[in-house]
Amino acid sequence: MLGVSRDVYDRMLAHAAAGLPQEACGLFAAGSENGDVVAFYPMSNAANSETLYEFDGAEHLAVEKQAEDAGLTVIGVMHSHTRSTAYPSPTDVAQATRFDPLGVWHYVIVSLKHPEPALRSYRIVAERITEEEVQVRP
Secondary structure, three states: OEEEEHHHHHHHHHHHHHOOOOOOEEEEEEOOOOOOEEEEEEEOOOOOOOOOOOOOHHHHHHHHHHHHHOOOEEEEEEEEEOOOOOOOOHHHHHHHHHHOOOOOOEEEEEEOOOOOOEEEEEEEEOOEEEEEOEEEEO
């Protein structure tokens, strides 16, 4: 289960929509109290693509430092799918397997396929995809 504050949830949806027609992306972080996501860091899509996302290395490091300085831990990545459902693509699975082999991170996908955005979260371990419940908290 992934707990997300209402503010972070709304910011993820807004960032996904603002990124159109490209995929949008960012990192999110949790505090130590209950593990809920309390911060979202919108990032630029270095791939400038409608079908994949890529982080700029320097921007990624800056976000990690910003979270650490705030006493938070980055626990996952959010990205959008502009024309498909909120389910990890083969590229998403390959990236997760390569960069997070222990399956520590949460992978949030916002689908913009329909007028109403859909946000879902997954854990990906050894190419196995498991959806997890997302609870939006006040």
